Amino acid sequence: MTQISTIFAELGFDFSAHAGNDLHSRSPRDGAAIASLRAHTVAETEAAIKNAQQAYEKWRVVPAPVRGELVRILGEVLRENREPLGKLVTLESGKILSEGIGEVQEMIDICDFAVGLSRQLYGLTIASERPGHRMMETWHPLGVCGVITAFNFPVAVWAWNAALALVCGNAVIWKPSEKTPVVALAVHALYEKAVARFSQQRPDLLPSNLCQVVLGRAEIGATLSASPLVPLISATGSVRMGRKVATTVAERLGRSLLELGGNNGMIVTPTADLSLALRAITFSAVGTAGQRCTSLRRLFVHSSIYDDVVNRIERIYASVKVGDPLDAGTLVGPLVDQQSFEAMQTALQQAKAEGGVVTGGERVAVGDGENAYYVRPALVRMSQQSDIVHHETFAPILYVLRYENFDDAVRMNNAVPQGLSSAIFTNDVREAEAFMSASGSDCGLANVNIGTSGAEIGGAFGGEKETGGGRESGSDSWKTYMRRATNTINYSRTLPLAQGVKFDI
Numbered sequence: 001m002t003q004i005s006t007i008f009a010e011l012g013f014d015f016s017a018h019a020g021n022d023l024h025s026r027s028p029r030d031g032a033a034i035a036s037l038r039a040h041t042v043a044e045t046e047a048a049i050k051n052a053q054q055a056y057e058k059w060r061v062v063p064a065p066v067r068g069e070l071v072r073i074l075g076e077v078l079r080e081n082r083e084p085l086g087k088l089v090t091l092e093s094g095k096i097l098s099e100g101i102g103e104v105q106e107m108i109d110i111c112d113f114a115v116g117l118s119r120q121l122y123g124l125t126i127a128s129e130r131p132g133h134r135m136m137e138t139w140h141p142l143g144v145c146g147v148i149t150a151f152n153f154p155v156a157v158w159a160w161n162a163a164l165a166l167v168c169g170n171a172v173i174w175k176p177s178e179k180t181p182v183v184a185l186a187v188h189a190l191y192e193k194a195v196a197r198f199s200q201q202r203p204d205l206l207p208s209n210l211c212q213v214v215l216g217r218a219e220i221g222a223t224l225s226a227s228p229l230v231p232l233i234s235a236t237g238s239v240r241m242g243r244k245v246a247t248t249v250a251e252r253l254g255r256s257l258l259e260l261g262g263n264n265g266m267i268v269t270p271t272a273d274l275s276l277a278l279r280a281i282t283f284s285a286v287g288t289a290g291q292r293c294t295s296l297r298r299l300f301v302h303s304s305i306y307d308d309v310v311n312r313i314e315r316i317y318a319s320v321k322v323g324d325p326l327d328a329g330t331l332v333g334p335l336v337d338q339q340s341f342e343a344m345q346t347a348l349q350q351a352k353a354e355g356g357v358v359t360g361g362e363r364v365a366v367g368d369g370e371n372a373y374y375v376r377p378a379l380v381r382m383s384q385q386s387d388i389v390h391h392e393t394f395a396p397i398l399y400v401l402r403y404e405n406f407d408d409a410v411r412m413n414n415a416v417p418q419g420l421s422s423a424i425f426t427n428d429v430r431e432a433e434a435f436m437s438a439s440g441s442d443c444g445l446a447n448v449n450i451g452t453s454g455a456e457i458g459g460a461f462g463g464e465k466e467t468g469g470g471r472e473s474g475s476d477s478w479k480t481y482m483r484r485a486t487n488t489i490n491y492s493r494t495l496p497l498a499q500g501v502k503f504d505i
């Protein structure tokens with residue numbers, strides 16, 4: 001508790017206005033209570049949507065580079081608070097401190113990206129078939145963006161969405177995971193600091209309620225998804241949740257950006273640099289205790305190096321430091337909660353029943369945290385991709401399979417319902433190119449000689465099939481947060497019709 005109050009003091013953050021008895025935040029580190037908070041009601045969420053709509057109507061006419069200034073200041077405030085905020089991410093989500101701070105760095109990176117973008121938001125000029133005519137496209141703000149995020153990246157995913165949505169001229173309503181509400185409120189408090197600094201420079205420009213947080217469970221997400229005043233819902237989480245959100249949003253013909261499950265594979269070929277591959281496998285499979293949507297879950301190793309690779313992973317797994325996420329040297333922190341531990345054990349049982357040979361996976365005692373769930377990462381030798389291998393279990397379980405020829409390995413990589421991330425370790429340029437080609441990996445992310453997790457914000461992030469098809473962060477993902485208008489302008493003195501149609505009156 002003392003640790004928590006020191007962090008709150010450093011962040012200048014006080015959640016007493018939100019105290020209540022609906023959401024109980026506990027640290028996965030030791031099971032200790034962080035805070036008990038009041039959830040918003042459906043009526044309050046509806047009011048928030050109306051307020052956001054009013055904010056949007058003012059914000060959309062502020063020039064985009066000026067909107068960028070707010071995001072620039074937000075990035076500045078985040079830089080000033082990188083360590084305490086990173087520590088709070090660690091305490092509430094359980095990821096190790098270096099990853100907690102890394103997550104805040106990811107927020108800063110997307111703010112920088114969005115500031116640059118605020119002077120771009122380019123449209124095209126298009127050749128017209130008619131003389132004295134010009135065509136162009138213009139990108140306009142979209143409206144209120146609903147952002148639903150998960151516990152495993154409790155703040156960065158909001159930032160990917162909010163930084164872009166804000167420079168694009170939108171208002172944002174954030175529904176964080178009910179497992180990580182405190183760090184969401186802390187981020188909102190930092191946003192308020194940015195607002196205060198911006199308003200000092202430019203009074204009266206910034207509407208109130210431009211960014212809001214609504215706390216609660218599924219009914220809050222459902223209220224956002226159903227509202228015709230929310231043209232875009234960006235949702236990160238399970239396939240089950242995404243299916244519900246997508247259905248509700250589709251019913252009203254709204255737009256959704258979905259970032260759902262991953263079941264990410266890696267192929268290790270005979271020419272692979274094994275020392276790099278082993279580090280990449282370890283970071284991707286056991287980092288964040290296997291709780292990233294990009295975590296490595298399936299490994300396909302060529303039979304000529306299979307025994308060597310698997311034995312080496314086994315040795316690493318036996319020695320990798322599982323422990324307090326705040327301790328330097330810890331690589332594997334706790335699972336988020338008991339439910340997640342039980343889901344892992346059930347998956348391992350099923351894997352055994354389906355012929356898997358399991359090493360690791362057992363609970364590890366850390367400190368006196370009876371209510372904390374630490375595990376040794378599990379390695380499961382499988383002879384085929386049975387039912388359980390097709391399933392994403394949010395825990396450090398790595399299924400290892402042997403392959404004989406390259407095409408089979410690519411087929412195995414693609415044989416699951418999810419399509420987020422994938423990787424190959426090879427020094428054979430033909431294999432590398434084939435893996436990235438049209439007949440290669442079917443995932444949104446296809447990496448060569450790096451792991452499946454830890455993407456930078458400059459690229460578009462997301463995946464295919466049950467992953468949901470959305471793209472966030474870099475490249476041209478910003479277009480999802482805007483509406484496109486095609487403009488045709490006639491500067492001639494006649495009125496020719498397209499396709500040569502004659503219509504003289």
Ligand code: UN1
Nearest residue numbers: 153292293294453454455
């Ligand atoms: C997630 O797990 O929801 O590529 C996002 C990565 C991170 C983002 C993961 N940059 O692993």
